[in-house]
Amino acid sequence: MSTLHTVNKSSFTNRALESCILICRSSDGILLLEDGVFSALKSAPNATALEALNQQGIHIYALLNDVKARALEYKIAAHIQLISYDEFVSLTVNFNRVQSWY
Template sequence: MLHILTRSPFQSSSLAQCAALAMENDAVLLTQDAVLAILGQNEAVETLIQRGVKIYLLTPDLLARGLTPVSQSDLQCVDYKGFVGLTVTHETQMKWD
């Protein structure tokens, strides 16, 4: 399943709720203000990583917020083409508000 998040973890509990339900081999795509989850240590992000959930960040949204794209084994940046690729790869999707 692909979980798509748009809201900041500082203003919404969506990421924490997603972390509680996501399973191994799921993927999480952080878009819009949800990319702010990479600032500091985020417990929900750590939980997802420990569960084997792949985390993707939308590069244009990182750049729009003045953040530098990350290059870590646990986090992967994607462009819009990568976003579309994730939706093709994961037939089941859920958008969190």
């Protein structure tokens, strides 16, 4: 039984991702979208924590459309998986529930 966490705020200005990271556990996933994709940058405040979660088997996703719109495509951390809207929909179906951090 696992939860998909979505985060739509930049971790440069907002602590939503920090709270998400506290609660997230191994079978869960994190999707960064809207301004949340700024947290996918290698330079983002929570970059190390996100990478550590990824190494524990938590998938970290970022919505490609939001990434491209903000000209971040070549600046994001390598472990983060870029996904389309269709894949976003599949994720919400495949996880048991969704928690939005905003």
